[in-house]
Amino acid sequence: MLDPKLIRNNLDQVAERLKGRGFMLDTRSIERLESERKALQVRTEELQAQRNSRSKAIGKAKASGEDIQPLLDQVAGLGAELDAARASLDDVQERLGDLLLGIPNLPDESVPPGGDESQNLEVRRWGEPAAFDFEASDHVDLGAALNGLELDAAVKLSGSRFAVLRGPLARLQRALIQFMLDTHTADHGYEECYVPYLVNAESLRGTGQLPKFEADLFATRGEPGFYLIPTAEVPLTNLVREQILDAEQLPLRLTAHTPCFRSEAGSYGKDTRGLIRQHQFEKVEMVQIVRPETSWEALEELTAHAETILQRLELPYRVMALCSGDIGFSAAKTYDLEVWLPGQQAYREISSCSNFVDFQARRLQARFRNPDNGKPELVHTLNGSGLAVGRTLVAVMENHQQRDGSIRIPKVLQPYMNGQTVIQ
Template identity: 60%
Template sequence: MIDPKHLRNEPEAVAANLARRGYVFDVAAYRALEAQRRELQSVTQALQNERNQRSKAIGAAKQRGEAIEPLKVEVADLGDRLEQAQQRLTEVQQRLEAWQLELPNLLDERVPEGSDEADNLELRQWGGIPVFDFTPRDHVDLGAQLGGMDFEAAARITGSRFVTLSGDLARLHRALIQYMLDLHISEHGYREVYVPYLVNAQALIGTGQLPKFADDLFCIDHDPEWYLAPTAEVPVTNLVQGQIIEEHDMPLRFVSHTPCFRAEAGSYGKDTRGMIRQHQFEKVELVQVVRPHESWNALEALTGHAEAVLRRLGLPYRVVSLCSGDIGFAAARTYDIEVWLPAQQRYREISSCSNFTDFQARRLKARWRNPETGKPELLHTLNGSGVAAGRCLVAILENYQQADGRVAVPEVLVPYMGGRRWLGEGEGS
């Protein structure tokens, strides 16, 4: 949520910022509603004040042993007037709040202008693009040849956009996750957390998935409604929901391995082949909870932590700064890390690292105690994939493939693979 005070004081500035996203904020309509709110609130509070005074007077009179019936008659219609005013105020307040919950975060000024993916700004590349003396196969073909990647079985069990892995591939997938967790815990200072995969609406509102993006979520038939978490960002960031964090505990750095569930509504016909876009995938997520003044540095550090995974795995990648038209709802600034996929001859997103500034914190009522003021103040939240396991598996298969269909195991994963150096030979394949 955008700071309501800022919204009130400078709606034009907010509108101008949001316009960069292509979001139209109707300042006049907002002003009108806000004026209504102000008027109704003043009236309501005046009535409440009167009620309080009268009630106190009645209480005092009663204690003096005076008759209170005449006093009660005087306030007979006060209750009705108050209730009416309150109802209208509540209605306007709810409309305002609903509106504010649908406003995306303000963009940082460094976010490049643009309308879509094509306008994202490349910041750096790492690793040479591999050259093959044969036509590289994609991960689906490789998986079929290696055995153990079965989309048909998953379709029987559930439907499209699911996969089953078995043997070496299942183990490699698990090895990746273990490796990433170990790296972030032992070298990057994160604390591992285990969290619920089913989350309630309030948690999703807190991080910004609701109310606007309900179509992207799987909802469970349960009262109250529960949703399958689309990313660990939701349960992990909500660890600080409603909390006041002491300064000496900050910054908080959490890493969590979870499955992620996405309805992928609106992506029909997109990436229908293979594991790139699934309803269910595994991810190792990095979340940071920081003091406001350090969040921009934290974004650089967090992105570096995600990059470290790809460097250690020897996977070529680039980092792009998402443009104003492509950046997510809650983010003030986002770096996407894109890994090279030889079969597609292009970079594909494997991590997305964002600074949400105080946008999520305001929705979450997540605060820290600022020692300079002694008061609880909104903190800043960040997160990034570190990294998506499914897509990383794809990248390893495609980048490490050999002419004969075997796949080399990245050096750092060998210990996690029981010493195995090759997929496609020996037991397990």
């Protein structure tokens, strides 16, 4: 959520900056509701003040044994008047609130302008796509030949967009998870967390998935209703919801491996082959909770943490700065890491690292006490995939495939594979 005061006082500037990301702010509705809100709030609070002082007077009169009937007569109509004023105020505030919740974050000044992903900016590249002296296969064929990837079985069990991994490939996925967690905890200073995979609606509101993106989520039946997490960002970031942290606790660096569940509504026909786009996939997530003045530095660090994983796995990739039209709803700036996939002859997203500045923190009411003035201030939140495990598995298989269809296991994974060097 954006700062309501910013919207109130700089409406046109806000609208202008949102235009850059393709969002048309309904300034007229906001102005109208805002002036209604102002009048109604002042009126309501006046009535409340009146009620309070008169009730107090009644209390005093009663205590001193005076006749309170005249005073009671005075307040006769007040209650109804107050109820009416409050009802219209609530109504206006709710409408204003809904409008505010639907406004995306402002892109940072450094975000390249652009309407869609074609205008994302390549920041840097690492590694050279391997030149195979044979026809490179994609992970689906590789996996099938190794008897390690069973997509038909998953259709029987669940439906499309699910996968069954068996034997060494299942183990390779586990190895990737362990390797990522170990790297982030040992080398990058993150605390490993285990978190719920089912969360309540408040948590999803806090990180911005609700109310706008309910269709992307799976939910449980019955009461209370739960949502399956679409990313560990949700439980990890919500750890600081409604908290006032000590300044010394910051920065908080948290990591967790979780499955992620996404309905992928609206992606029919996209990435239908293989593991790229699934309803259920594994991901290691990094989250940072930082002081506002350090969040841009933290974004660079966090992105580098994700890059480290790719580098150690010997996977060529490029870093893209998403343009204003392509960044997510809550983000002020996002770097996507795109890994080279020989099977597709393309770079594909494998990590997304974002600085949300105070956008999530405001919804979450996540604050820290600033020692400079002793006042609570909003923290800044960041997160990034470190990495999407399913896609990393795909990348390892495709980039490290050999002529005979075997997969070379990168050195850093071998300790997690009981010393095995090749899957064949």
